Amino acid sequence: MENHRTSLLKVKPTIHWQLIFDKYDVDSDGRISLPELKNMLKSESYAKDIPNHTVRQIMRKADRDANGYLDFPEFLKMIEQEEEGGVMKNALNRYVKATVVPRKRFTADEFDGSGDYEDEYTCNPPAVLMILISFLVVIAFLWDVIEEGETSVKGPAASLFIFNPYKRYEAWRYLTYMFVHVGVFHLVVNLFVQILLGVPLEMVHGWWRVLLVYLAGVVAGSLGTSISDPGVYLAGASGGVYAIIAAHLATICLNWAEMEFALLQLIVFLALTVVDVGTAVYTRYVKGEHNQIGYAAHLGGALAGLLVGINVLRNLQVRPWEKKLWWASIVIYTTLMLAAIIWNVAVPSYFPPSH
Template identity: 35%
Template sequence: MSNKRSNSFRRAILQGSRQLKGCSLRDEVGLGLSQQLVRHIAYETLPREVDRKWYFDSYTYCPPPWLILTITIAEVVVFMYYGFQLDRLVLQVSSPSFLKSHLPYHPQLRAQAWRYLSYIFMHTGIEHLGLNMAMQLLVGVPLEMVHGALRIGLVYVCGVLAGSLAVSVTDMTAPVVGSSGGVYALVSAHLANVVMNWSGMKCQFKLFRMAMALVCMSVEFGRAVWLRFYPPAFPPCPNPSFVAHLGGVVVGLTLGVVVLQNYEQRLQEQSLFWIFFCVYTLFVLCAVFWNIFAYSLLDVRLPPPP
């Protein structure tokens, strides 16, 4: 939600100056399906009862959670387009034309700055898209309903950019595809928020659901590692890197946690947010200079352009 509460507003609620209806949100009866969904999401994402009540009373589905849905639909459309064009849905990366698109990040084409973000719309195959899409929708949509498109978009885009830049610094010869950087930023931030507020989180089957989320992340990460070191179909160009996943996790555990923890306060009022944002900005600047100068200074042997 865009109209975040100020510190004084939160204090007024805690002091009883504003009466929130009902003793407990779980005691509300006669709710429609949409209201039950909002209540469920409140217990999924917010650790304090006062926050859950305020969110439940204030949420209106206007605007709807459009950002994550739009990104997911765009990823599916692009995947289907290239699926028909390349005549394959599984392991599209094995096609000689896969990297010829204008979307993936490729080290030979790193001067084309849009590729550091546009690579999220390409996936190595339907198994890659399916896992990313499931985590993106199951975690991203509820988070956007609570925190708004601006905050969730900030975490997502920072994870995407950190992923491609991390690859360009640590896995310098590899291309990058897939939305794992943004997805892992959101999922890592959410899981860390749940762990840090374990007693306050009232969602059902917390431990089981966390275990399932970690299993899904591990399976997807393991698939990416296996693919990276599997003999490429068209050497000398290696298969896509897995380092983008790690870049997303780092963003989620730092910048993402601050964003999700401060539901009731404006981000610009949080000193910890500015510390992490400045560190992130410094990383981006260093990575940009690395991309400009390091490849030639280190005489890196890059694969030919696609």
């Protein structure tokens, strides 16, 4: 009895999809040409037979024998694969839609030219960039803890990677300080924010765009610190984390009319930034506790994330004023970065002596 019931459960969906397939197979020859399928899917009379994300998968992958036609076995195979996407993919899609996905889907004709916008995350390729960076950060942290027996800037990873103002000639330190964290709380907060915010950005905009934003924030953080606080050591991924936060702000501002909860997200991100930077400034300059928190790295990373994010992140609808903003952000970012680099190279007397 149980086996019979299981068989019925399998047969009924197949019959359902056979009926859908027959509806599209207008000449009843058992196959549908892909151009015909594409035209029919755009027709209102065929709307909502197949979920949008499944339609895109069918058009992209279903013609497995490359003969230009879609037959029922190919159609059914694609449907089954999509239904097997599982709870995890659905949860990821809901999370992304709540953060960086707009209210409506844009077609290739409406989009800005950087590719068709996906309102469903397909897990291909997987969003692992921020997770990989976080893993490397944890490895560096554990290396120091194992060697020193405690969190310390004297560990092997910290000694090699930290931004040391007395070793500015070791140029890699302007970037690698992102792997050094002093204290578990410092580490956990940075990892939490960069995964929570970086992963949805990567899922929508692609790993290489997010990587550019993140690294731009890290380098801007160290350059900004070297000029505003020339004697300060710098550790942590806050420059990159703040770049990710600011990149969200850039996405919200550029796609304000299309975004879900745009105002709420803007308020939350601005509040986080103001509270964190304000606390660091108050602690150092008002209370007089010289803990040398690198707030300049936070501000530098945020500024870089905003300027670079405007340039590299996907813009759902390009308006005339946004093109001017795009050029302005390029000029401002390039000017600031060149000025900081030239200052570091050309004015050695401003900085602590190298040793």
